[in-house]
Amino acid sequence: MGKTFSKPRSLTDQPTHYCPGCTHGVIHRLVAETIDELDIMERTVGIAPVGCAVLAYNYFNCDFQEAAHGRAPAMATGIKRVRPDLVVFTYQGDGDLASIGMGEIVHAANRGEKFTVIFVNNAVYGMTGGQMAPTTMPGQRTTTSPRGRNVEEVGMPIKVAELLAALETPAYITRQTVIDPKGIRKAKKAIRKAFEYQLAGRCFSLVEVVSTCPTNWGMTPVEAVAWARETLLPYYQLGEFKVPE
Amino acid sequence: MQSEVKFAGFGGQGILLSAKILAHAALEEGHEVVWIPSYGPEMRGGTAYCTVVIGDRPIGSPIIKNPQHLIAMNRPSLEKFAPTVRPGGIILINANLIPIGSGRDDVTDLAVPVNDLAAAAGNLRAANLVALGAFVARSGIVDFETLRRCVQEEFAAKPQTLPVNLAALEKGRQAAQG
Amino acid sequence: MGKILMKGNEAIGEAAIRAGCLNYFAYPITPQSEVAEYLAKRMPEVGGVFLQGESEVAVGYMLFGAAGAGERVFTTSSSPGISLMSEAISYIAAAQLPVVFVNIIRGGPGLGGILPSQGDYFQATKGGGHGDYRLLVLAPASVQETAEMVMMAFPLAEKYRNPVMILGDGLIGQMMEPVEFPDHLRTAPSDKNAWASNGMATRGSRQRNLVKSLFLDPEALNNQNLLLKSKYDRMRREEVRYETYNLDGDYRVLIVSYGTMSRVCRTAVDNLKAAGVEVGLLRPQTLFPFPLEAVREAAGRPACQAVISIEMSMGQMVEDVERAVCGIRPVHWYGKCGGDVPTPEEVMDVVRGLMAGGR
Numbered sequence: 001m002g003k004t005f006s007k008p009r010s011l012t013d014q015p016t017h018y019c020p021g022c023t024h025g026v027i028h029r030l031v032a033e034t035i036d037e038l039d040i041m042e043r044t045v046g047i048a049p050v051g052c053a054v055l056a057y058n059y060f061n062c063d064f065q066e067a068a069h070g071r072a073p074a075m076a077t078g079i080k081r082v083r084p085d086l087v088v089f090t091y092q093g094d095g096d097l098a099s100i101g102m103g104e105i106v107h108a109a110n111r112g113e114k115f116t117v118i119f120v121n122n123a124v125y126g127m128t129g130g131q132m133a134p135t136t137m138p139g140q141r142t143t144t145s146p147r148g149r150n151v152e153e154v155g156m157p158i159k160v161a162e163l164l165a166a167l168e169t170p171a172y173i174t175r176q177t178v179i180d181p182k183g184i185r186k187a188k189k190a191i192r193k194a195f196e197y198q199l200a201g202r203c204f205s206l207v208e209v210v211s212t213c214p215t216n217w218g219m220t221p222v223e224a225v226a227w228a229r230e231t232l233l234p235y236y237q238l239g240e241f242k243v244p245e
Numbered sequence: 246m247q248s249e250v251k252f253a254g255f256g257g258q259g260i261l262l263s264a265k266i267l268a269h270a271a272l273e274e275g276h277e278v279v280w281i282p283s284y285g286p287e288m289r290g291g292t293a294y295c296t297v298v299i300g301d302r303p304i305g306s307p308i309i310k311n312p313q314h315l316i317a318m319n320r321p322s323l324e325k326f327a328p329t330v331r332p333g334g335i336i337l338i339n340a341n342l343i344p345i346g347s348g349r350d351d352v353t354d355l356a357v358p359v360n361d362l363a364a365a366a367g368n369l370r371a372a373n374l375v376a377l378g379a380f381v382a383r384s385g386i387v388d389f390e391t392l393r394r395c396v397q398e399e400f401a402a403k404p405q406t407l408p409v410n411l412a413a414l415e416k417g418r419q420a421a422q423g
Numbered sequence: 424m425g426k427i428l429m430k431g432n433e434a435i436g437e438a439a440i441r442a443g444c445l446n447y448f449a450y451p452i453t454p455q456s457e458v459a460e461y462l463a464k465r466m467p468e469v470g471g472v473f474l475q476g477e478s479e480v481a482v483g484y485m486l487f488g489a490a491g492a493g494e495r496v497f498t499t500s501s502s503p504g505i506s507l508m509s510e511a512i513s514y515i516a517a518a519q520l521p522v523v524f525v526n527i528i529r530g531g532p533g534l535g536g537i538l539p540s541q542g543d544y545f546q547a548t549k550g551g552g553h554g555d556y557r558l559l560v561l562a563p564a565s566v567q568e569t570a571e572m573v574m575m576a577f578p579l580a581e582k583y584r585n586p587v588m589i590l591g592d593g594l595i596g597q598m599m600e601p602v603e604f605p606d607h608l609r610t611a612p613s614d615k616n617a618w619a620s621n622g623m624a625t626r627g628s629r630q631r632n633l634v635k636s637l638f639l640d641p642e643a644l645n646n647q648n649l650l651l652k653s654k655y656d657r658m659r660r661e662e663v664r665y666e667t668y669n670l671d672g673d674y675r676v677l678i679v680s681y682g683t684m685s686r687v688c689r690t691a692v693d694n695l696k697a698a699g700v701e702v703g704l705l706r707p708q709t710l711f712p713f714p715l716e717a718v719r720e721a722a723g724r725p726a727c728q729a730v731i732s733i734e735m736s737m738g739q740m741v742e743d744v745e746r747a748v749c750g751i752r753p754v755h756w757y758g759k760c761g762g763d764v765p766t767p768e769e770v771m772d773v774v775r776g777l778m779a780g781g782r
């Protein structure tokens with residue numbers, strides 16, 4: 001696989017601002033490779049979230065819009081409804097999508113909007129310095145859950161893929177991870193499928209990606225991968241929750 | 246009278262903490278004081294800086310373009326801020342990471358191998374306290390005893406780290422006077 | 424208790440507790456997330472309520488509910504978050520509920536930046552949400568004053584049964600200064616039984632209380648607005664606060680400036696004075712009600728040739744300054760709002776330019 005080292009055309013040359021060991025960069029790459037392979041760069045519009053990936057448009061080589069926090073699915077709806085010929089994707093974190101933007105994502109999914117969502121679940125608010133997210137694990141310490149997430153007070157972490165798969169309308173809902181090479185290969189396949197469904201005119205597709213945030217987890221990249229494997233993956237099970245017939 | 250001390254270095258070099266300890270010492274001595282951090286995206290890995298303003302009257306502008314003194318923990322910090330220091334000031338240079346001087350003849354360069362001295366004191370991460378000790382000993386901006394008390398208070402919750410931190414402070418003082 | 428060094432954001436959290444407000448709802452946003460982080464630790468220690476809402480929209484109505492139930496409650500946020508709360512602010516003002524909002528402003532519009540700004544002056548003083556409501560707006564210039572204003576905000580909100588907003592900026596939130604909290608903790612909350620939906624049994628009454636804002640009858644709605652207006656008029660009479668600096672001498676230029684910006688101006692005034700140039704400074708501490716008369720009087724002094732509003736925004740407060748000065752002196756504006764706060768030197772240059780008639 002000599003190809004691994006060549007940079008996808010859909011990525012710019014700019015070095016990313018992500019921390020060492022952060023998985024945002026890997027996920028960008030998988031999306032960009034998919035855009036290359038499907039040869040859709042010139043008709044793709046991405047929507048950047050408010051979160052660590054707000055600057056995604058500096059790294060992707062296609063048109064982009066920058067959303068308000070959580071509103072990316074509504075903006076994607078606007079684009080796709082007036083220009084169905086464009087390929088549209090949102091790239092959102094767990095605070096963005098599952099907290100402030102929960103209303104937008106549920107309704108976009110339920111209307112069967114024909115765009116693709118890349119949902120990066122790192123169990124924390126990365127950009128703002130490590131506050132609790134709706135996906136934060138029970139007992140996990142964050143700056144706003146200094147004694148660990150107390151599920152008596154704030155409930156259990158939200159399983160977004162399962163939640164949206166409970167809706168009748170969406171076409172493709174899956175959860176993947178990029179914490180190891182095998183996971184990365186599978187995640188790549190899933191992302192490609194999601195875009196292919198969109199191209200085939202199938203409705204809403206979402207790929208949840210279980211990720212790491214070593215910086216705000218207070219871990220080294222290696223520790224973060226181990227923690228994600230031991231703590232996140234048993235709760236956030238990988239697999240396809242919904243596929244079109 | 247008002248003087249300003251700018252602390253600059255990599256994020257993670259303990260800039261904000263040593264600045265806070267100096268601010269605390271100034272407060273203990275009855276001065277007016279403001280601690281102004283740089284905040285924002287540059288916190289991740291990039292250059293961090295923080296200014297402490299010490300005065301006898303309520304402090305006006307918290308925006309300081311020309312500080313009286315500079316504590317430069319890495320080379321980019323020295324290159325960026327040395328030209329801004331007011332004449333007569335002290336520029337503390339972390340000689341382990343910065344092989345050059347300020348290149349000015351109207352300020353006092355104080356080159357101290359703070360990393361080596363911190364390692365000798367028992368913890369490389371105490372380099373910020375070596376620098377603080379050296380700077381205070383040379384400038385006399387606060388009494389060294391007050392500073393020592395503030396370090397003790399700062400680490401009161403982690404008493405096991407106190408001896409190393411006090412040793413680092415002392416190594417700084419010796420370097421500045423040696 | 425002596426002076427302690429504290430970040431503005433932490434002082435806000437502590438001041439609210441000292442003021443007897445033990446209920447806090449918020450959503451993280453830079454540059455004020457430290458308030459939530461501080462209170463996530465502190466509220467459980469004092470038996471208070473800390474909850475991170477799912478959005479600022481939700482937080483706005485958590486505040487509505489809690490205040491409507493008669494409890495002291497507050498939030499902190501920064502510009503985009505306050506925009507999302509603006510709907511709730513309109514409803515809260517309409518339902519006449521005492522809630523304290525703190526806006527640690529960052530640069531806008533849109534996502535803008537995270538550095539200090541004063542770009543939300545209009546939003547705070549002229550609206551933001553819909554309808555004829557006003558906020559009582561306090562603008563601190565130091566960490567100590569921030570703490571004091573937070574503590575006085577609760578009784579003020581209760582006196583008027585109206586939301587109060589503290590308008591700070593990123594620097595106020597992020598910098599550390601010595602603060603002293605009063606020994607006498609807590610102001611007793613006012614009696615809310617007359618209107619709060621705190622349960623009939625709580626107040627031993629058989630009369631129910633409704634907390635609402637719908638008035639379908641045009642006359643009733645007009646009367647409701649007249650009632651609100653009478654409160655805002657009373658604020659204009661009773662709550663105007665400002666500080667003056669160097670207004671005794673024969674100043675040729677009057678600067679009007681608030682918050683962090685006013686401190687920069689104070690240094691510029693000192694430096695100009697040392698160079699033999701007299702400049703006066705008036706610092707509004709309440710932005711609504713705005714110190715109209717004080718500004719007019721200061722502008723009208725015989726030596727004063729010009730007035731300038733210096734703000735970290737593109738000319739917002741200057742409209743109130745113009746309203747105050749009423750054309751008796753030329754009114755100018757200077758400002759910046761990217762996050763680079765103007766320096767004293769810049770302010771001095773601007774003032775010198777004005778005196779040379781260059782502007």
Ligand SMILES: Cc1ncc(C[n+]2csc(CCOP(=O)(O)OP(=O)(O)O)c2C)c(N)n1
Pocket residue numbers: 050051052053069092093094095096097120122124125126127128133213450451452453479503504507
């Ligand atoms: C209305 C509004 N509220 C709050 C914020 C502050 N904010 C920026 S990013 C963010 C959370 C980011 O977390 P997440 O979506 O999980 O992305 P990550 O950084 O972890 O990738 C928040 C709360 C904002 N920009 N706008």
Ligand code: SF4
Pocket residue numbers: 017018019021022023024052122126127212213214215216
């Ligand atoms: S803070 Fe976390 S999510 Fe953000 S770039 Fe760093 S590791 Fe990645």
Ligand SMILES: [Mg+2]
Pocket residue numbers: 093094095120121122123124125126133
């Ligand atoms: Mg996240």
